[in-house]
Amino acid sequence: MAGLAGLIAWTMVARHYGMDGSYAALVNVAACALPMIAWSVFVDKVHRNPSTGIDWASPKPLKDTLDISLTKLAGLWATWAGITLIYATGRFYWGGNFLFAMELFQTLAPALFVLSIPYVLWLDRYLIEPKDGAWSLGAWLMGTGEPDKEAIFNHLRSWGVKAFFLAFMVAIVPPGFGDFVRTPSFGLLADPVRLAQWLITFMFVIDVAFATVGYLLTMRPLDSHIRTANPYAAAWMAALMCYPPFILMEDGGPLDYHPGTAEWTYWLQGHPVALAVMGAVLVALTAIYAWATVAFGMRFSNLTHRGILTHGPYAWSRHPAYLSKNLFWWLSTIPLLTTGSMVDAARATLILGAVSGIYYWRARTEERHLGADPAYQDYSAWMARNGPVPRFFAWVMGRKAS
Template identity: 30%
Template sequence: MCEVLLIVLRACIIFSIIIVLLVPTDVFSGEVELTLSHYSVDNVVTVNIENNSKIEVFVEDIYIDLDHERYRYSYKGRIMPQETLTHQFHVTTPALQGTYPLTAAVSYLNEGRLLSLKHAAVFNYLENSPADDTCTAESVNTKNSGYIKVKSSNPHSVELILPDELVVMSRTLSSEYALYKVKSLTKGLKNKYPYFAYIEDIRYAKHRTSLCKGYINVDSLSSRRGAVPPYVLLLLSAVFLCVIYFNLMPKAVTLTRYASRMFLVTFSYYLLQNIDSFLDFTLNYIGNYSYHYLVTIALNNFRGSNYSYFFQYFVDLYMAVCLVVTFPYLYYYDNNKAIDQDKYVSLLRSICSVPGIFINKTVYWNKYSKLGMLTYMIKLFYIPYLTSWVINNTIHQNNLTMNFHWGYTAVNEYLTALFIYIDTVVFSFGYIIESKMLRNEIKSAEPTAIGWIVCLWCYPPFNQLSFKIFDYGVIDMTYPRWVVNIVIGLITLLWGIFAWASVTLGAKASNLTNRGIVRRGPYKYVRHPAYTAKIIVWFLQGIFLSQYSLGILLGFTLIYVLRAITEERHLSLDENYLDYKKSVKWKFIPKII
């Protein structure tokens, strides 16, 4: 058993290294969140830059623009997390009284790239003189390039204030708006910028200005959903399905088993690659409001970060490895299983037998077909999420490592992120690789609807709606700093126990399945150590750090207690688990619960 655990740990380490090597360096953009503001009193302009990030930020320059003059301060220093940098500029008063656009900007480094943030306000000299013409700036989403529309009664006079890495390529004017085509000079970046538009004129010996604000979301990350064209995936799926349906080589058991697995891989690739387009298409023909609402949530999920890294860095490699490695593995290491006991072959035979109902034939179905269907659904749901989360956590951990500084809070944040990273790596490995050699073959899957509901409740997109019903009664209390520090240390320790439980499960780690009973590590003391750690963490965060409401905490507890109950009911179908329950009597806390 120790040898198997060692193999799993080594495989997880190799898996993490491969992910790090596959993700190009330009995707490691730091999780920087700066807030820029400024105000003026007489001829003194005060600029505030607040670092709301969890990492320190290196600031190059701070500057302001007023009445066609630029005032620059070369800072070249770091702002620590939750720290505010303040600088004052003494400006020359304008020649005319009235109102002027005043722009403040900060340029900062983000993983070696120089980015900027700008903020605009009005500067009043002697009196406030707004322009008669006004404007309205729309918030937009763009890729590498896109369009900004500013509505105005005088669009010919509209001027833009953009971050330095966005440039205007062209401008189109109409009687009601000015349309600007803008392009990002920085690739591999996803960021949200405020931008400003203003109109100024001179009338009655006064300078007059109107100002408006919008937001532009720039996503210049790759939007491709895998490199293999859909028609190639369909062709491969058809070929593998024909091997099953026509049983071309009845004695070639390994080929049949290989074809069943590869059909599921290629068809799943095609399905996930195009499901958002299918759902989008249905919106044109189904006008029900509830349907539109739910489909919009699903589309945001399929097109969001939970799938982006999966398509960008994983799915093509995964399919290529499966095409090359699966057949020799089945032939040399797993060729003694009867063909009618193979869950994936049974599932495909069931699918192929469905057309027979039109000629009064019975659909092929048995316990292995059911197990194959449930296993396929589990992997189809979890593999994209877990692989995307592993890559995202790799990026996050890389950023934390490169910006690491010693400090009690910083060390605890680093360790907490590391423990969560370890958990995602272990579970991702468990979902991706099912092997007789690792003794992690799926013996059974959760058979009840309630078991699936309470488990999927905790994952997107379902958790976007499911916990709202519990959201009431906000906990808002203040504690001495030493109490908060103790709580932060306890939270880190609990996340360590959570990661310990995941590592102990090793290749058997996955939800809704029985891959064999684990009796080591924290499972020697309680049957659900990971759930215990999570629930206590949430209560500590809710009570002492005011991060969750009382209702949310009760909702978390209810769901995870139900998960424990349904999992035990499922696993109790295994005699080994019944024996395990006799030796480990406590579900959550030793000697208590």
């Protein structure tokens, strides 16, 4: 909640002074991140969790870990060089909203390079097992030591996730924040449609800020490091087709269900009570979606295992974000209604059904990955017996909750 308080405080300041630019949006991310870091370290003391792999009480002499650290830095810098090459080569990254992300990364890269040296030298003295995937990659590149190939693959997958999704998150942070800050609040309470749309925008501001923090703070001292990145090709395929440049649901894409449809405000116009009720439902669904991201705190990211969540909306459903997002799309679009022909309605319904199917596929591939952890097996079994959403679907299907 500390991060949410910081975010709300900054958005209030930004709205008051009309600060709606890209860097004001980044300050919003910082206002979210810094209180979370402070709370995690000074209150929750997450840096002392055994899962960090750190033993603060027994630092090793620098001379004992120096070779390991230098090898690790070689692997880390080689990884960053590969990411830089991909960014530089992909024309997609040098236009639209992504241009801001690339310019920001260019500015920060020298500082990140320099700071990585004292950070790795310092942390390796306290790590119980400092020879991680970055070390294995460095050892393989230099032909020294005995690198662990699986550790290398996990290291590259982890940085692949971070590079792909962090660029996307930084690209979408400014537009949503700017829209929320610029929207005048005068008369909002008298207009349920404007109020709902404004609140939905704010829910996405929260979601994007927390998600961006999650991709930024993959650090062992915060116990927010990536344990494993999803090793299954099906999981990557299901996830990537939901994000640019591979997205299939964009305007004109093969899974664009919007042609021949209209938004909920079109179908319910002239019915103020129905508009207010539908607006409230859509705000609630977006709030659940944002709540699911907030529940991760600093550990949010796609395609990774960074600890098992059992609180917040995850005490109700294994996949609250996917469920609420898809319900939002169905209710806000109502594909059975059409501005064209019945063929358009049938096509939109089938395509939106395919989109929901992709999210079901994503959920299943995530469960396959996390299912290797006994903690997730216990959580999944508990959820099947006690979770309100799984029990509801079991009742609808005529099955007994297992």
